[in-house]
Amino acid sequence: MDAPELIAGVRAGDRRALARSITHVEADTVIGRALLAGLYPHTGRATTIGVTGSAGVGKSTFVAALAREQRRRGRTVGIVAVDPSSPFSNGAILGDRIRMQDLTGDGGVFMRSMASRGNLGGLSEMATGVVDLMDAAGFDIVILETVGAGQDEVEVATATGTTVLVTTPAGGDEIQSMKAGLMEIAQVMVVNKADIAGADTAVMQLRALLAIASERTWEPPILKTTAREDKGLDEVSDAIDRHQAYLKGSEHAEQERRALAQSQIVALARGLVQRRALAFARAEGILGQLVDDVAARRLDPRAAADALVDAVQRNWSRSE
Amino acid sequence: MTTDTARNIRVLIAKPGLDGHDRGAKVVARALRDAGMEVIYTGIRQTPQMIAEAALQEDVDVIGLSILSGAHLELFPRVVEELRTRGVDDVLLFCGGIIPQDDIPKVNAIGFKGVFGPGTNTNDIIEFVRNNAPQRV
Structure with missing residues (x-):
């Protein structure tokens, strides 16, 4: 199937076309880029939800339970689950x-499962594009679950409208260590595995942390779930709906959309610049030479990085 | 720069039917991961519909089924049928587990190009997948 066929298929809800389109976008092929260009104008209808949290807090189980609750509400659900690559x-x-x-x-x-493919920030670089494809395919809800790597997951907030942070009662000390970063990006906080001891303490700790966080117009609710038993997801779904209504009605809505757009562009551009620069520096032997110099301590790493960037810059301005 | 990034081979490893012995499936999953592939592991007790639907959604290049219950001649044709119903017609199929010698030609005929019994060196499976996985995009 070529790009126009895939675009038509995705918009018509053809699951096979959607699956193959995701493959193209994930591999960043020429067809994949044409798909994003053709389908992006048809996105923006879905409610996009990011789910993040450390390894072992029950994110997958939580996402499954959240999806079931959304289905009970009559909504269709697309799920993108990112796991770490070795x-x-x-x-x-x-x-x-x-x-x-x-x-x-x-x-x-x-x-759809995705591997993080070594991208910094835990979030597969192409995950935002896959979310867009599911949006264009007409799913009411698109959930993006990201690899449990802690603070790095701040990037999930660049891909979705509402970010849910999942923790557990056992993660008390962990919550302490989060503090900035994750706390700021989550619009809904969840203490999962609430059937084990310490859930209320965890809620109190989160509340105390929120109290010292910077001022905000949206107050993140802190909710308890036992996802394994489908408990508490009703309240979580209500909270997500409230946040979505807040986003749409907010006087900052336009500002929020622009901030989201900017962070997506910057994240993708950063990856592109890095890959192109390193490909050039490797191909020209510049990187190898600098590695020799630094390894032999003739040059310090900071100066070597400067030299590399200068060489890339000279090359790029020549090719204009 | 417009060069396409290299794509990792994606493999679905599943256990159809009612047997819970998943050690073999997990060993193969891990070996393929260590060989640089992306392995979607769906767990035990999968129906043919679940396997085919997962293969469709994940757009895998390869499906490996592990079966020790003896129901391979019942379940494998149903998996192939469910795949065909969904238009998934370009995946490489292989299987492992307890497949009697006499059944191997039958399993081959159903569409399972590779059959790997107990004692197989995982390197043989890796090589088989690398050499036979379809090039998609």
């Missing part, structure tokens, strides 16, 4: 479907 082999085991087995047979749900 930094050694670049391979990955993507296991989120294990927790979402009952959703596989539901025609109103489409779930």
